[in-house]
Amino acid sequence: MNLFSFNSIDFQYRQVVALTQASGSIPVGGITGIIGPNGSGKSTLLKILCGLLKPASGTIETQVLPSQMAYVAQRQTVDWDYPATVKEVVEMPLAIQTPWYKRKPQSQVESVHQALALTGLTDFADRQIQALSGGQQQRVFIARALALNLPVLLLDEPFAGVDAPTEAHLFQVLKTVAEQGKTVVMVHHDLSAIPLYFDHLIVLKNTVIANGPTAKVWNPDLLAQVFGISLFQKSNAPEELIP
Amino acid sequence: MNSSLIGVAIGLVFIATLAGILSVPLLLRRQALSGDLVAHALLPGLVGAFMITGIKETSILLMGAVFTAWIALRLLSPLQKHPRIKSDGAMAVLISGAYALGVFMLSLLQKTENATQAGLDRYLLGSAAALQWHEVLWAGGIFLLIVGGILPNVSALQLWLFDPDQAKMRGINTHRLERGLEIGICLAVMMAVQFVGIVLAAALLIAPALIARPWVNSLLSLWIGAAAISAFAALTGTWISFQSPGMPTGPWIVLSLAIFWVISYAFWYSKRIIFQAK
Numbered sequence: 001m002n003l004f005s006f007n008s009i010d011f012q013y014r015q016v017v018a019l020t021q022a023s024g025s026i027p028v029g030g031i032t033g034i035i036g037p038n039g040s041g042k043s044t045l046l047k048i049l050c051g052l053l054k055p056a057s058g059t060i061e062t063q064v065l066p067s068q069m070a071y072v073a074q075r076q077t078v079d080w081d082y083p084a085t086v087k088e089v090v091e092m093p094l095a096i097q098t099p100w101y102k103r104k105p106q107s108q109v110e111s112v113h114q115a116l117a118l119t120g121l122t123d124f125a126d127r128q129i130q131a132l133s134g135g136q137q138q139r140v141f142i143a144r145a146l147a148l149n150l151p152v153l154l155l156d157e158p159f160a161g162v163d164a165p166t167e168a169h170l171f172q173v174l175k176t177v178a179e180q181g182k183t184v185v186m187v188h189h190d191l192s193a194i195p196l197y198f199d200h201l202i203v204l205k206n207t208v209i210a211n212g213p214t215a216k217v218w219n220p221d222l223l224a225q226v227f228g229i230s231l232f233q234k235s236n237a238p239e240e241l242i243p
Numbered sequence: 244m245n246s247s248l249i250g251v252a253i254g255l256v257f258i259a260t261l262a263g264i265l266s267v268p269l270l271l272r273r274q275a276l277s278g279d280l281v282a283h284a285l286l287p288g289l290v291g292a293f294m295i296t297g298i299k300e301t302s303i304l305l306m307g308a309v310f311t312a313w314i315a316l317r318l319l320s321p322l323q324k325h326p327r328i329k330s331d332g333a334m335a336v337l338i339s340g341a342y343a344l345g346v347f348m349l350s351l352l353q354k355t356e357n358a359t360q361a362g363l364d365r366y367l368l369g370s371a372a373a374l375q376w377h378e379v380l381w382a383g384g385i386f387l388l389i390v391g392g393i394l395p396n397v398s399a400l401q402l403w404l405f406d407p408d409q410a411k412m413r414g415i416n417t418h419r420l421e422r423g424l425e426i427g428i429c430l431a432v433m434m435a436v437q438f439v440g441i442v443l444a445a446a447l448l449i450a451p452a453l454i455a456r457p458w459v460n461s462l463l464s465l466w467i468g469a470a471a472i473s474a475f476a477a478l479t480g481t482w483i484s485f486q487s488p489g490m491p492t493g494p495w496i497v498l499s500l501a502i503f504w505v506i507s508y509a510f511w512y513s514k515r516i517i518f519q520a521k
Contacts, residue, residue, distance in 0.1 A: 070412075071412045092409075093402060093413045
């Protein structure tokens with residue numbers, strides 16, 4: 001069963017075309033990767049799926065409402081010079097469910113506590129967010145999404161600026177989430193991890209080049225077609241070709 | 244202590260506290276100059292309302308003023324979002340353009356109806372000493388209206404100010420918050436210009452949050468800090484101006500804020516230097 005099916009989606013930012021006639025689907029459950037070179041429309045597709053952007057044309061069918069999706073944006077999208085602690089940021093989306101004159105429910109406190117523990121942020125809970133490193137900020141965003149405990153998790157480059165051990169740990173967390181029957185959709189740029197990370201793939205280059213189970217879709221020819229490089233020559237490739 | 248001093252002090256504390264509260268979202272959204280734009284864009288509306296109606300009644304003039312100020316604010320956001328237009332440039336052109344239009348309309352009025360134009364000058368420089376009790380009540384009413392609008396939405400505002408996309412995802416009506424903030428700013432500036440004048444009104448919507456920011460760790464404390472500093476500056480300004488005759492209240496309030504800002508940052512820097520030296 002598909003969680004999302006999108007058909008002939010077009011989207012452009014003023015003069016720049018992000019997506020043309022993009023069609024594909026994302027199944028319920030598992031981890032789906034959205035991959036492609038820089039500027040191929042990955043983040044745009046993710047934002048369209050969660051309803052933050054409206055496509056100029058095309059249709060999207062989905063089983064879930066936006067309120068049931070947790071969205072993790074790239075950390076550069078916000079100004080971290082904001083007066084709040086790590087715990088407060090993780091609490092924010094939950095806090096809007098409680099009227100201002102009421103105490104926050106115990107379940108909310110527990111969700112936040114758990115999310116902080118899962119992302120290794122417990123020791124940083126009371127730290128001001130402006131004093132965090134890039135990797136820690138990324139973890140705050142993931143913790144905030146986990147605390148919501150929703151059936152669909154959409155993440156835009158969640159491992160950007162995160163060191164390798166943290167990435168391995170966070171991936172394990174997302175894998176556990178997927179094993180609980182939830183759906184994880186993730187924009188990702190590191191090609192080497194793709195067969196390891198994803199059950200399903202959407203390969204983009206302003207339109208959907210390939211879509212399906214990773215085992216079927218992922219092959220060296222596709223890589224050459226989309227990225228203009230061979231996986232085996234990756235280390236020799238010019239920097240700008242490695243997305 | 245005479246009753247006019249008390250009236251002026253209460254009215255100005257209401258207005259300054261309100262401006263202090265609104266300075267927080269403006270600072271966090273990096274829209275500090277929106278207050279300046281609103282203040283300058285009030286002028287053409289003010290003069291226009293008088294030209295059309297011919298009545299020099301404060302409420303009618305201010306309705307015209309808020310109308311043009313709101314239009315200027317609405318013009319600003321698409322201009323700022325346009326990739327080819329630099330947002331500080333757009334702001335500068337709108338601020339001076341609106342003010343120039345206002346001054347031009349004032350001079351037109353001067354040619355036709357000499358005597359009646361004089362009252363409109365009040366808004367250019369403001370006159371806090373002329374504050375009357377019914378205006379104090381107005382200020383109090385608007386204060387309650389805006390605080391009453393903010394309180395039930397504190398959590399939503401907190402999320403929206405930090406991460407607007409996330410706020411949208413969580414079902415918050417971000418358009419409503421944005422329009423609400425715009426209306427709040429228009430009302431606050433409208434009250435402020437009468438007493439401190441068009442040019443100085445913006446300072447009330449910038450300085451309080453800026454002064455409080457280095458010392459606070461949460462949005463709530465930033466709000467309380469900015470409101471308290473602003474109210475204190477209003478009292479200081481009123482007290483100084485009533486001590487010596489001829490001293491203008493508005494400029495003294497703004498000057499107090501500027502002095503507080505210097506002190507705040509001087510202390511903050513010295514604290515950092517001492518902290519790092521240890």
